[in-house]
Amino acid sequence: MEFIISRYNPETDTAPHDRHYRLHQQELDGGTMLLDALLKLREQDPTLAFRSSCQEGVCGSDGMNVNGQNCLSCITPLASLKSPIVIKPLPGLPIIKDLIVDMTLFYKHYAEAQPFLQAKPPSEAHEHLQTPAERAQLDGLYECVLCACCTTSCPSFWWNPDQFLGPAALMAAQRFVIDSRDIQTRERLQSLDDPMKTFRCRHIQNCTAACPKGLNPSRAIQALKASIAKEH
Ligand code: SF4
Numbered sequence: 001m002e003f004i005i006s007r008y009n010p011e012t013d014t015a016p017h018d019r020h021y022r023l024h025q026q027e028l029d030g031g032t033m034l035l036d037a038l039l040k041l042r043e044q045d046p047t048l049a050f051r052s053s054c055q056e057g058v059c060g061s062d063g064m065n066v067n068g069q070n071c072l073s074c075i076t077p078l079a080s081l082k083s084p085i086v087i088k089p090l091p092g093l094p095i096i097k098d099l100i101v102d103m104t105l106f107y108k109h110y111a112e113a114q115p116f117l118q119a120k121p122p123s124e125a126h127e128h129l130q131t132p133a134e135r136a137q138l139d140g141l142y143e144c145v146l147c148a149c150c151t152t153s154c155p156s157f158w159w160n161p162d163q164f165l166g167p168a169a170l171m172a173a174q175r176f177v178i179d180s181r182d183i184q185t186r187e188r189l190q191s192l193d194d195p196m197k198t199f200r201c202r203h204i205q206n207c208t209a210a211c212p213k214g215l216n217p218s219r220a221i222q223a224l225k226a227s228i229a230k231e232h
């Protein structure tokens with residue numbers, strides 16, 4: 001297997017450059033995911049930098065661009081990738097080193113979406129209650145692992161990174177807008193009623209195609225925009 005990996009060390013390089021690596025199938029010790037291969041390559045070359053933690057598609061830390069598609073390396077089967085496997089950092093965010101990007105802006109936009117419940121003080125008798133149908137509304141929205149694969153595949157984010165909140169943050173906003181327990185719905189919608197923050201989404205759908213968790217941020221943004229429009 002051949003790998004072409006983008007390398008960048010801010011202390012010594014002026015720009016990212018490609019480095020070629022090779023790995024024999026037997027060196028993988030039965031590992032079948034791209035992350036297994038990267039961990040083996042790092043044994044060959046300990047200077048290779050990338051993030052990973054859970055190795056199960058849950059922590060969202062190993063987002064990267066592989067053969068032109070954003071993905072989580074730990075749940076991307078090697079067998080699904082054409083060789084040479086070209087690996088780059090997620091596009092549209094500053095590179096810290098090799099495949100590690102600076103997620104500060106991504107988290108700033110996420111925080112702006114106020115991704116937490118704002119409900120009446122809970123009664124002493126019971127928790128905040130929801131019917132099964134109200135709870136079901138949150139399916140497909142709450143499972144996001146904040147990997148940034150969607151936001152960094154979005155042309156509207158590339159062109160307006162400081163202003164457009166991006167699909168992950170907007171989907172998080174929608175998750176709380178439709179939560180039956182939340183009492184700040186109107187204020188949330190008013191704060192998102194903005195041509196750059198929200199309406200910069202052109203429904204190109206790159207985000208949905210990129211989501212390794214099979215979520216549909218584009219659909220969530222469409223629903224969010226419709227709720228904002230109803231407030232007018
Ligand atoms: S649907 Fe909207 S958020 Fe998703 S990639 Fe397209 S412009 Fe970006």
Ligand code: SF4
Pocket residue numbers: 143144145146147148149150151167168171210211212213214215217
């Ligand atoms: S919506 Fe999907 S691609 Fe976007 S951050 Fe969440 S899990 Fe990652």
Ligand code: FES
Pocket residue numbers: 051052053054055056057058059060061062072073074075
């Ligand atoms: S290592 Fe946690 S999602 Fe891949």
